[in-house]
Amino acid sequence: MYFLYILTCKDGSLYTGITTDVARRFEEHKSGKGAHYTRGHKPEKVAYTEEYPSRSAALKREAEIKKWPREKKLKLVKFGVD
DSSP states (O other), X not given: OEEEEEEEETTSXXXXXXXXXXXXXXXXXXXXXXXXXXXXXXXXXXXXXXXXXXXXXXXXXXXXXXXXXXXXHHHHHHHSOO
């Protein structure tokens, strides 16, 4: 099982990624052992998640969301709809 997740960062930015364990991955981001982006943009909370049966499906969704404008990502986080 894989999860797509979106983090909100202290500077107001958003970070999108995938993992098999959201809580573990969030702790890695917070401790500076996650993605390069979150080392400079301190993660604040997990704002949104989606569950996928395969890594491939999660990666496809991640790529889709990363192309979206910020406003559309915020709508997904707030309302759960895209």
